[in-house]
Amino acid sequence: MTNNTPVTLKFLADKLKMSVSTVSKALNNYPTINAYTRQRVQEMARDFHFTPNKSAINLKEKRSRIIGVILPNLLDHFFTRSIYGIEQFATQNGYNVIISQSHDELEKEIQSANMLLRSRVDGLIVAISKHTQDFTHLNQFENIGIPVVYYTRNPSFNLNCHKVLCNTFQGCYQATKLLIDRGHQKIAYLGGPKMINFTHDRFNGYINALKDNEVPFSSELVAYTDFDKENTITAIKNLFVYPENKPTALVAFKEPILFDAIKYLRSTKHFKTNEVECIGFGNTSFISYLDSPPIASIEENPESVGENAISLLIQLINKEIDIHNYQKVMVDCKLIVHGLNAGSV
Amino acid sequence: MTNNTPVTLKFLADKLKMSVSTVSKALNNYPTINAYTRQRVQEMARDFHFTPNKSAINLKEKRSRIIGVILPNLLDHFFTRSIYGIEQFATQNGYNVIISQSHDELEKEIQSANMLLRSRVDGLIVAISKHTQDFTHLNQFENIGIPVVYYTRNPSFNLNCHKVLCNTFQGCYQATKLLIDRGHQKIAYLGGPKMINFTHDRFNGYINALKDNEVPFSSELVAYTDFDKENTITAIKNLFVYPENKPTALVAFKEPILFDAIKYLRSTKHFKTNEVECIGFGNTSFISYLDSPPIASIEENPESVGENAISLLIQLINKEIDIHNYQKVMVDCKLIVHGLNAGSV
DNA sequence: GCAATTATTTCAAACGTTTGAAATGTATTT
DNA sequence: AAATACATTTCAAACGTTTGAAATAATTGC
Structure with a gap:
């Protein structure tokens, strides 16, 4: 049953005998596209299970819609529950989440950071390892304009950063x-x-x-x-x-x-x-x-801490808050x- | 300190007054590139913190190097520990992992599946929700050639699939x-x-x-x-x-x-x-x-179950095992x- | 019925990378 | 000094999408 010709815009365009741009615009509900054309395109797309290629879109739009999360580990219920808040809010806003565990080791944290940098995440949420004193591996993100939100764990001397902390x-x-x-x-x-x-x-x-x-x-x-x-x-x-x-x-x-x-x-x-x-x-x-x-x-x-972290991050990504206007959010305990x-x- | 001209191959090529392809090949250690040239390029890349754009590479190579994982939830230690095995093996093999929780709800599982399909994951590992009877949302992956490995949870009537189970x-x-x-x-x-x-x-x-x-x-x-x-x-x-x-x-x-x-x-x-x-x-x-x-x-x-699942998945991705040659792996308990x-x- | 307007579609470039083929430059052989 | 071989670099197309500008088609006004 495996279909080896990938269903792309071009594939649909050929089938429908129209141009790629018409197909693209029809699928994106451009008002300049004729209603009947739009309908035909969308039906064809449905029939052939067209799924837009995210890599291509990301390349074009210069973003990944991926958010990176680095945390010590997932065995700690605090972090696991915080993920719940992060994931939920992210999904609602059209973002995917890549989670990476540092196992509280600096070396692994650096690796994770570099991996996420290569993946061109749009933003980073991080609970640093207990050995993190030097922040160069994390600062690279802000240097190229990718916002970083520190949550839960954060040394007091790391002043110029966005943070979401438990009170x-x-x-x-x-x-x-x-x-x-x-x-x-x-x-x-x-x-x-x-x-x-x-x-x-x-x-x-x-x-x-x-x-x-x-x-x-x-x-x-x-x-x-x-x-x-x-x-x-x-x-x-x-x-x-x-x-x-x-x-x-x-x-x-x-x-x-x-x-x-x-x-x-x-x-x-x-x-x-x-x-x-x-x-x-x-x-x-x-x-x-x-x-x-x-x-x-x-x-x-923890869910609330996670949600506050990602909510702030998305505001930073959308430039609703300036990346250098460092925020500090406190979440009360109960x-x-x-x-x-x-x-x- | 924010640098707004992105450091791309072209950027480096202009700086070095050479072509984009030379830069690319130098960075990828092509033997046809002169040793001195390679060195100059790599130095420049380091100095400007060049990070290859994954979206572009993925687009070119027609793969994402992302593996999707759908599981009921992360609060269950079994799943959290299985993630450990998955993540570790994935990282070693150059893959990232996107984890999505279904909260044991079919609706959420379908959403997750569609999200991961759009993200063009190279493979999928899934522990189905306890309400999953219909598999169309998961079968779409195999239909377009993306391998799926079911782990831990799997109804006996779902015969034609790859599975990794606890014994x-x-x-x-x-x-x-x-x-x-x-x-x-x-x-x-x-x-x-x-x-x-x-x-x-x-x-x-x-x-x-x-x-x-x-x-x-x-x-x-x-x-x-x-x-x-x-x-x-x-x-x-x-x-x-x-x-x-x-x-x-x-x-x-x-x-x-x-x-x-x-x-x-x-x-x-x-x-x-x-x-x-x-x-x-x-x-x-x-x-x-x-x-x-x-x-x-x-x-x-669980770590071993996770590791077996991703190991099998990567073999399927690399076509070392045919996607229709359905495998069943049993991991013993202790x-x-x-x-x-x-x-x- | 022809120009002017509006509706709709197509063109073409761009995003950043890879890679085989082609081009250029240098060294070796006779 | 020309022919050959080899080393190195560049060209150009491709991956799939988006989008403003340009082209074409259809409609309206007079």
């Missing part, structure tokens, strides 16, 4: 506030890798909530970890070694870390005696399967309280 | 076998949606393991559910209503269903008295956070046993 300060503030309101005075903070920009924003949210509510701060209540299980256990052990500063609540950087913390606390019976109430960033459905779930989750609204009445097991 | 029969067989070897005689089977093809393969794996080991089968030990929590609870309740057929072990269709089952069993204290040992398809890291983890997971090797000695809590 992680506000999220952490609210979480801390909830714990204070529930009577806690010894609230531990378990932070994430220090290379990730918003680690500090979250810490500031925590600190400010304490200050605003006159809860004394102690550095004994603060520890940092990365996504390594061992390090998290070590960090949380350190939080519980000070007898006069024994935490009764915990704010954790992100879900896997939160889960590791909860698991550890359960093993030491802290949870079973209802001693520690936890909150963390992230809001996956797995929470409902935990025997000692966190009392609340900080929902970062505190999701899980069945408080149930309490810990 | 879900074997996976389920091994899981059932393990439970039998551990002394269980009343092994419940909690199946998934009947529209999904491999639901039946898994059931057959279960049945055959029972037969081969002379464990009597009872329909009272079999129930089906979909991904709805309520339905799963109802289904599992039904498995435990028969006093003389009370299950001591359970094989579950997929992880969220498994987790719902475990949660329910814990609420009825079955687990706490070590009465039911569970196994399920899927192998996420969340298992380690459960207080009563399954004794084993059936790892479906049983991952979780600390058996620990037992249930």
Whole structure:
């Protein structure tokens, strides 16, 4: 059944005994084309399943209608959910999306960037790897007029760029506030890798909530970890070694870390005696399967972050916003309280 | 800093006072080009950050070096992990990947297919939605010579197609076998949606393991559910209503269903008295956070499934395999046993 | 019925690249 | 010094589409 003569405008034109331009204009509903002609062309196009060749159009129009996305990986639900927002908005606006994972490695990020540059994407959305300090591979895009929107991850020293960020300060503030309101005075903070920009924003949210509510701060209540299980256990052990500063609540950087913390606390019976109430960033459905779930989750609204990023990008592509008029969009977090009445097991 | 004259072959040719073809051939290392000329051209190209225009190349070469992927969604770890395999292999072979989610809706799947057809992908990898009965939107690809590989999901009546599938029969067989070897005689089977093809393969794996080991089968030990929590609870309740057929072990269709089952069993204290040992398809890291983890997971090797799918697709694109010589690849599952000695809590 | 107007179609160039054939330049042979 | 061989460069067409300008056809006014 394979048809080897490709159905092009020329093919249709020959069949209809008219010129290529008439066929093109008929298909694009030019008003100068006779209604009957237009109808004949469109019928023929339908019958032969004519599909315009995008490469040719792109070459002519000097754009690809492709948007590139570079992100650390797709196993993290934050990014996967953000893709949902990006893809949906892109499709609605006639853009395709090419997703490339950096696996949090600079080398792979550079490769992805170059690949997307060769593909002549119309714009780029990027959540940088945790090792990205140098931005030349990303700056090349702006140098030739292709807009770039940084989302979620972005080092504070990278000033001149468009960014869409979670208001992680506000999220952490609210979480801390909830714990204070529930009577806690010894609230531990378990932070994430220090290379990730918003680690500090979250810490500031925590600190400010304490200050605003006159809860004394102690550095004994603060520890940092990365996504390594061992390090998290070590960090949380350190939080519980000070007898006069024994935490009764915990704010954790992100879900896997939160889960590791909860698991550890359960093993030491802290949870079973209802001693520690936890909150963390992230809001996956797995929470409902935990025997000692966190009392609340900080929902970062990834879909909304993604949608804001691509919405801004498309405005930049359409030159509705000047590429050098750098924008900063903050997306608020939402505190999701899980069945408080149930309490810990 | 924005440069508005695009750096094309012509641009370089003018700068170097030579013809466009010399520049092109120099960059592509044609042996007929003088070494010194080649060097000058390549230097100039580097200095001006020349990037070949892919649309032009694609137009000339009548291909896009883009592979389309349609899958139900990215929130399912199986698919996300399969993307890893696909993307990696694609990149190594000079292909880009456009991913499109159908959200398990036929309408969205048709839209995605049409979008990818317009983009002139060189090949398509698809995990059909659970509502796909009619294949015209996918058959259009083969009709114009674009190969399609179906992976994971594929209804048995769709005979003439290339497919890469999990050997879900074997996976389920091994899981059932393990439970039998551990002394269980009343092994419940909690199946998934009947529209999904491999639901039946898994059931057959279960049945055959029972037969081969002379464990009597009872329909009272079999129930089906979909991904709805309520339905799963109802289904599992039904498995435990028969006093003389009370299950001591359970094989579950997929992880969220498994987790719902475990949660329910814990609420009825079955687990706490070590009465039911569970196994399920899927192998996420969340298992380690459960207080009563399954004794084993059936790892479906999604990366390998993805890699097999794209490897086959690229062979089809390169015409190393004839498009009508339909291939079927099976990828074995692997049983991952979780600390058996620990037992249930 | 002829010019003027309007409706419709076609021409031709352009987008950036590749590539076999043709042209030019240089070196070797006799 | 002419003939030959070889090295190197350039020409020109092609890929499929869009689009303003030009050409043609049909209609109107007088």
